[in-house]
Amino acid sequence: MLIRNAEIWATGAPGICRDVRVGDTRIEAVGALSPRPGERVIDARGAALLPGLHDHHIHLAATAAARASLDCGPPAVCDESALRQALRRAGGSGWLRATGYHESVAGMLRREDLDGWLPERPLRIQHRSGRMWFLNSRALDLLLENAAPPSGLERDAGGWTGRLFDEDAWLRRVLAGSPPDLTALGRDLSRYGVTGVTDMSPNNNAETVAWLASARQDGFAPQVVIAGTRELAEVAMPPGLALGPVKIHLHEAALPDLDAQIALARRAHAQGRGLAIHCTTEVELVFALALLREAGPVRGDRIEHAGIAPDALVAQIAELGLQVVSQPAFIAERGDQYRKGVASEDWPHLYRLRAFRKAGVVLAAGSDAPYGTIDPWAAMRAACTRRTREGHVIGPAESLDPEQALDLFLADPLDLARQRRVEPGAAADLCLLDRPWNEAREQLDGAMVRATISAGRLVHERPVLAHDSIDEPPVTRRAHADTAAR
Known part of the structure; x- marks a missing residue:
């Protein structure tokens, strides 16, 4: 793969553009390069080419699992009323997994609180720290039918509080969950x-x-x-x-x-x-x-x-x-x-x-x-x-x-x-933006990423947009001419 007319991060000089040849896993060359027969060519149009982030x-x-979970913390959910509504709006009848909770929403929850909001289905809510779960009575009953209570399951004079601390391994084992x-x-x-x-x-x-x-x-x-x-x-x-x-x-x-x-x-x-x-x-x-x-x-x-x-x-x-x-x-x-x-x-x-x-x-x-x-x-x-x-x-x-x-x-x-820098011999992990760095630095927005190359393989490419067409600055043309002359 050949990336042409890219503003190379390694140069440290915005506006100086080069071509970059990507091999199987490494960057093969940086300079003024000609396409090889059958080689894929991406015209960067003067945009910044960075090492992959x-x-x-x-x-x-946990991240993949959270994507299939209900968000019940700030800013999506900021008070008890919003939490109650979010739980009741959730569809389905099986386990409900919620994440992102913070005590600023409705305090340190107990199972009685959750039973009042969602008594009919097993519910577990993860604290934002990732170290604590809040369980309703239905969830507790199902879990303790299949396993002895772990040391991290809190109990007080009133019985199980529904608070489970640092017991993710126990939860995975009892729920027999597959990795997401x-x-x-x-x-x-x-x-x-x-x-x-x-x-x-x-x-x-x-x-x-x-x-x-x-x-x-x-x-x-x-x-x-x-x-x-x-x-x-x-x-x-x-x-x-x-x-x-x-x-x-x-x-x-x-x-x-x-x-x-x-x-x-x-x-x-x-x-x-x-x-x-x-x-x-x-x-x-x-x-x-x-x-x-x-x-x-x-x-x-x-x-x-x-x-x-x-x-x-x-x-x-x-x-x-x-x-x-x-x-x-x-x-x-x-x-x-x-x-x-x-x-x-x-x-x-x-x-x-x-x-x-x-x-x-x-x-x-x-x-x-x-x-x-x-x-x-x-x-x-x-x-x-x-x-x-x-x-x-x-x-x-x-x-x-x-x-x-x-x-x-x-x-x-x-x-x-x-x-890491974009240079010969470096890993072929690259992030191509749709504009030069002096423009990108003012926005720092993921929407600027035009293409991503991981281990020499193009793993993301969005269509070229109208604003991707960047006029090649004179310094870029001089850089190519000077390199060719040498």
């Missing part, structure tokens, strides 16, 4: 120019690898780095899959034994793998830094989220040489809830970006989907504006410029310190 933190199974189909999710990721993802589910294991390998054979285009258990190191990775870090999911209300986590960290490091530690609160971050300081940090150890990071902890992250994978879109999507539920003195410390860059910390970004949007362009806009849905700006000093925001999704997923 990579989502560095996503939960694929990833086809539609893969199409949408490709539509945004995403050519790779890192699945950050902490319980990923050999079964996960087999499921993802099958999904890729069935057409899921993005390549996958799989984080998860330490045992993953013993699993052979098929083409398109790669081994990622060991995931530790901290929860402030029930922190694990520190010595046990230090031992786990040392065993992971002995495998040549870094740690990826979930830290959304300041307490979790303090625990993670103590853990890594004692275990001895290695290149590739990373903090996921760094949701609240005061200056002193940013300095410690830099001192230890740790990396951070943030979720800029959370400021846009959840910022208004943060302003209600987070102490105002911590607002400047929420999902920081520029502070990490200034401290020399390697910084990348992910969606954390389904708990955030899969659209990386929305995350880039949020990184630049720091603006909530209601128009408030949180932590304006943490904003990035569009190039820095884009770089969050261009890091090498196996080495976040390395930025």
